Amino acid sequence: MYQRSARPTIKEVASAAGVSTQTVSRVINNRPDVSPQTRRHVQEIIERLGYQPSGLARSLILQRSYTLGVVIAGLKYIGPSRTLSGITRAAERLGYSLLLIELPQFDTNNILPIFQSLISRHVDGIIWAVPEVGDNRNWVNRLPLDLDIPIVYLTMRSRENISVVSINNYLGGQMAVTHLLEQGYRHIGHISGPLDWWEARERMAAWKDVLQQANHIVTDEHWVEGNWSSSSGARAIEKLYRQYPDMDAIFVANDQMALSVMQYACRNGIQIPDDLGIVGFDDIPESEFFWPPLTTVHQDQYNFGEVAVEETIKIIEAYRNEREPVRPKSIMLAPSLVVRDSSVRKRRAKGGESGKRK
């Protein structure tokens, strides 16, 4: 069904054009030292034969593949997919191809074969887009491999001597809790993500710090740990209300869990935002259409991916040009707060001024 059409090689083009392969090579690489008529002639032959130079052969001789290895986890979630989307676009824009590998779990231990496969394919750099969970970062360092290509890590805390790009989770948490305080809420609880995640710890630390700096007392009754999933959020909110009945607002570490908090409120006649103010995290596309629409911390995952690629390629180029060695650096991107109805008391709309004066 598929007809095998031997695609032409440079040699065939050369003999068809009656020139040497070097001349063809010069033409396809736009070198200056070819006479205009030879160039035109060769280009015609190339056109006619549908010749396409082999990137493989080129990579081999140039010792440069213009390919990035991307290792990612959690593609079934919207966050990582958006990051990947940003990665693909930036790579395309900058002329790089992408070799994609997805880890079966966030904390996959068996990563040696992954690196080997990437190295064997001569990638020019690696983007490690796996969030920091438990000890998984160190597994990369402990690899019995000495890489001569740069790795850029995504979504982890900064460390010495490696390049990291992250979104500032702590800042996002601060914005969320500060907003709730400004809205006049006084008993602000928290449902955290799984605490072996760096991101979850950052968000929670911000919650605690902001409250304490505002002279609120924070106890272990005021928060519950979830695991990012809506169903864990459902369990968490039930427990949290039991141990913290005075709660009048809640900062939930992601929108999925916030969704089940809202479902719980619906079921139990709790009015949002009057009885309970809610702020989520992530700004998934659905958040705007929850009832009421959810206030949440927006992360630009797409741009995040773009920045990662730009950074990686910057390092590759500098490295190849053998200028002074590249100093690894940490880049922190700022999230933003999207205020919707779930955290803005309707009462305040009328009596807001007096509230402020007080």
Next chain:
Amino acid sequence: MYQRSARPTIKEVASAAGVSTQTVSRVINNRPDVSPQTRRHVQEIIERLGYQPSGLARSLILQRSYTLGVVIAGLKYIGPSRTLSGITRAAERLGYSLLLIELPQFDTNNILPIFQSLISRHVDGIIWAVPEVGDNRNWVNRLPLDLDIPIVYLTMRSRENISVVSINNYLGGQMAVTHLLEQGYRHIGHISGPLDWWEARERMAAWKDVLQQANHIVTDEHWVEGNWSSSSGARAIEKLYRQYPDMDAIFVANDQMALSVMQYACRNGIQIPDDLGIVGFDDIPESEFFWPPLTTVHQDQYNFGEVAVEETIKIIEAYRNEREPVRPKSIMLAPSLVVRDSSVRKRRAKGGESGKRK
């Protein structure tokens, strides 16, 4: 900061071991014709030097890269990402690498450079995971390229002479509407996806056909076109209620739009499922936590991706083995209906039997 560690070549391993490169080659490929002690010796050297054969050089000589090109669109949506996740896992399992390209739009016209880049990198096959929108399928056929590798198309209607893998959207729509009829709803409206999408047309056709086969009259007042987004759903439901006030149930072409239908109902005091039964499509993870939980058609996007890879590789292998040419075929995967509260009238729970008898 990065130390350039010339990675060893087969030649270096050979001379370090005091054998020819051929012998090293035999060892790394597990060929039988090497004496046990030579093999062991060479393996030690390989180990010590951290030698890693070059996949590039191998691909060049074997004329086989064990790499698949994946062209995808809409990575920022959860569906395509899940499909991609299935693709990555199946590829990994079957020993293939993935070169990923994302189209900026679903109906990107400028696809020649994409194919060229994939071909230049000697992919063994291509998975075209771009849904059929408008005329975009034909753009592939019209490419001035004569490929000698198989292409498998995802999410499109079957055609002669090409390999297609799809989820059966028509069947999904049938299941949704049949279910609503069984629940006793009699005035079933529809919010469709954008009708230049094949999937949207299939779902809508099923809605129409099932109703007509049940002797219901279907008019243009009974449906409105959306564009998959929640905000389009919000506009659509408003319009639909205006033109079809008797509506007592609705089949919405995806869950995002169904979400805004539920928001609309909430706002306007319409009780779900009593005043309005709702069935969505896709089964996004949040659907279970809408209020009430949403009945929807579940598509196993992950498995979909896996099947696509398996099929592609099957064709590649057959093709390479030069057995009889592979007959292109269409594979249709069946979705399933997930029944939740949004479509099951509470009244019926008590009077269900009498309803049936009638």
Next chain:
DNA sequence: CTGAAAGCGCTAACAC
């Protein structure tokens, strides 16, 4: 301006 020779890292075919 153009061509011949060498070689990127590997394997197939054949000798010894």
Next chain:
DNA sequence: GTGTTAGCGCTTTCAG
């Protein structure tokens, strides 16, 4: 069993 030769498709010397 093991080594030699040739060559995958390309580019980089270096002659002419």
